Amino acid sequence: MAGMPKLEHAALDLRALRSLVRTELLDALDSIPSPEGGARGGAALVLDPSLSGPLSLVAEVREIKERGVDKIYHLAPAPLETECKSIVYFVRPELRQVEHVVAHLKQLGGLKQRDAAGKGRAVPRHSFTLFFVPRRSLVCEKVLEDEGVYPLLEIREFAIGFLALEDDVLSLEQPCFADCFLRQDHSVLHTAAAAIAKLEMLFGTIPSIKAKGSCAQQVVHLLQQVRAAAVEQPAPPQAQIGQLLIIDRDVDLCTPLCTELTYEGLIHQLFGIAHGYVDLQPELLGSSSSSPIKREMNNNDPLFARLRNLNFGDIGPLLNRLARGMRDGYEERHHAHTVGQIKDFMKKLPKLQQEHKSLSLHVALAEQITKVTRAEGFHRRLECEREALASGGYSAACEALVEDLAEEKEPLPSLLRLVCLFSVVGNGLRDKTLKALQSELLAAYGYASLAITFANLNKVGLLKRNESRGSWMAIKKALNLVVDDVPDQDLGEEPPDLSYVYAGYAPLSVRALHLMAQHAPTSRDDIFRQLPGPFHSYNGGDAAAATHSSPSDAEASTASPATPPITMVFFVGGCTFAEIAALRWLRRNDSPRREYLVATTHICDGNGLMESLIHQCESQLKRLDKEAA
Known part of the structure; x- marks a missing residue:
């Protein structure tokens, strides 16, 4: 359709x-x-x-x-x-x-x-x-x-329930980070359990479930209740999903705060992708329309399917190569002399014209993104992000960048995203640093925008005072989160590691999910326990008993030797396009092979996450003003 x-x-x-x-x-x-x-x-x-x-x-x-x-x-x-x-x-x-x-x-x-x-x-x-x-x-x-x-x-x-955004992506399309982790409104967890139960009605009862995080555990308990209430329903078909991995967004707050560097992630960050569409200004497409123009951003566009998961650094050279190939395709008309040759060219023409239209769109998008990625401020930000991820600290260079951005009135969500990254990897900021930073932001952006926001950020663990030694450096080393020397690869070749999605940072969430899929080797159990939230493994179709042991071989029974098992991962509180790209890399490169089906409450990015917390502040202030009047 x-x-x-x-x-x-x-x-x-x-x-x-x-x-x-x-x-x-x-x-x-x-x-x-x-x-x-x-x-x-x-x-x-x-x-x-x-x-x-x-x-x-x-x-x-x-x-x-x-x-x-x-x-x-x-x-x-x-x-x-x-x-x-x-x-x-x-x-x-x-x-x-x-x-x-x-x-x-x-x-x-x-x-x-x-x-x-x-x-x-x-x-x-x-x-x-x-x-x-x-x-x-x-x-x-x-x-x-x-x-x-x-x-x-x-x-x-x-x-x-779940809506299919792609062949491998399901979403509830229900933004809920602030609800789940700030307001403690867990109604979305009931929705999630019902949505998983609907999947099981179609594709069989999932035999193995692992949950990391308190919300993830609640989803499993609610799913148990739904299953118990459906005992008189017709028996579900044989299980097609081998295991379900559920992870809370607050297990990994670091990843959405980083700048996504995949093509799709940058489009989302700069233009906003909603339900598989992006709204573009007409002048970008050379249109005289007075209103934004919708364009599909899904696998219906073969070119976008090819580009979406690439690091943006590969996009320009690849588009140039494709443009040359398209030019050669049009040149064939000059070599069509016989009726048969002309007929063959005319058969190719509609597809060629559609490809030309798609190529023009992505060239225009890439040009706009390049204007951002070539700016000095963009590179300063990336350098500070990488330094923070590598050292777990808040350096003088990072402090100077924050001061400059505040002076330039950087959009508040973008600036808070950067500040919160420094806090998350450092297990908070020193008291003196935090107070100075808060005073600086209050002076630049005003009390109305930040009075309650700081409390919100503290409550969800994004911006807080450092009171103990953090575990970031140990987790980073154990899970190989920062890859210093990523080997170069030729254009079109598979990147050697999934860390390419952040140019050297492997999403903590994806490393953790990979570990969960591999049955959590005991050598890494201590590190895994240092991540926020409890972990439980539920074995058997009824998920009746929770244990901390390795799961049974139920997953293996759902797949034939020719068909790799399907692992469904579910993010409670949102996931990013870069994380989806990293999981797709695992699907192509994991050994033994495994299909990954990504499910989420919604697609998120760091700016949207910040906006949900700032909005709460503004709404409360407006309500108080109204009541006072």
């Missing part, structure tokens, strides 16, 4: 998962009641803006409209102007969105009489159906009751 990833080369039949979610969505629309019990049709579908992208990954607008939907709107504070009698909401269970729904119901939810004489039963002017995605919320429903609109609504939930 247009715009959706084709999922042609997935180790699992992810098209079956997408088909299941599509069926559930269309069935939900079919079940919508009509006003006054009449014929269904002419419905208005009002979507939480954050759900438009995820839903587009499972169903086309045409399919939705075939279910009686006339108009589709984005939920907004403005009044809803519609002639549709049936109004259907799909919203996240967030108070802000519920407030918009309440406003609509008060606007549209009045009663009208059956006849002009005023006789007969009073009936609602509209029928209202509210789907909470992915789960109902008692807090939100209490707001609806308090506002007096609850009786007007039929309330349901739609558990969308």
Whole structure:
């Protein structure tokens, strides 16, 4: 389907998962009641803006409209102007969105009489159906009751579960770092357990699960409950996923704070990739449009599939080589003299033109990225990041860079990301250094932006006072996180180590996951225990007993000699595109071979992680100002 990833080369039949979610969505629309019990049709579908992208990954607008939907709107504070009698909401269970729904119901939810004489039963002017995605919320429903609109609504939930972003990437598309690790709101963990259970319904009960981190453990316990509640369901098929590795984002806070250096990671950091699309300014594409232009960023574009996981340093030379090859392809027309030769060239022309369009897009993107990566400030930042990763310290050069960035009013999320990296690898900053840094940032950015943010960063372990010797240097050495001498390779050759994704830094999370996949050798157990959060291994299809021992050979039984076993990894709190690229490197180079299926609550980067914590500060201050007034 247009715009959706084709999922042609997935180790699992992810098209079956997408088909299941599509069926559930269309069935939900079919079940919508009509006003006054009449014929269904002419419905208005009002979507939480954050759900438009995820839903587009499972169903086309045409399919939705075939279910009686006339108009589709984005939920907004403005009044809803519609002639549709049936109004259907799909919203996240967030108070802000519920407030918009309440406003609509008060606007549209009045009663009208059956006849002009005023006789007969009073009936609602509209029928209202509210789907909470992915789960109902008692807090939100209490707001609806308090506002007096609850009786007007039929309330349901739609558990969308995992969405396939690629052949090897699943996402809940539910940003939740601040919820899980700052606010201790673990509702997403219930969503995750239900999503894994839905996978097991299609692909069999996963025989081996390992969890690193407290949230990861909760996901497993909730999954156990879902399994226990489904004992009377039909037996699932034979297991196709050999093992599931679950890891909390706060096990490795370092990786998302570093600058991603893969092509896809840099596109995300500079332009933002959402649900497989990027919004680009029209002038970048030579367009006269007045609004941003959407372009696919998934494996439907063969060129992007080839470029996405490469270190950005390889992109320019490769694009030059491809441009020369394309020029040679067009030159063939000058050598087509016979009817047969002309016919052969014309057969190639549509593909050549599509490749030309894709090449032009990526050349334009690469040019914009190069303007950033060639800047002196970019290289100063990379040097400081590498120094911090290698030494675990906060040097004079790093301190000078922070001062310069603050003076230049670097975007606050970007600057905080750098400062937090120094704190994470050093197990905090010295008291004198931390106080001076906080004073400097408060002077540069203002109290309103940072008053509560510092407390938030401290609470999640990102920016704190050093009170004891850290374990970074021992972990770095044991897991070979910093590779000083990465051998050069010819253009197009496989990098010798997965650390290429950060030009010499191997993501701690991926090294840890690789260790978990290899059954955690006892020689590294001490180092593994130094990482934040508990670790447990759950063996057997019912995951009934938690042990600290090596897992059974259940995983091996899920694969034939010709088919490598499938390991699913699940990040609670988000993962980066660079981590996905590193896991793809493992899939190609691990011995024995292993397929990796990456699942996550959402795709994240360091700036987005910082923004989620800063936003919490600003929201609270605005609320306090409002209450004081």
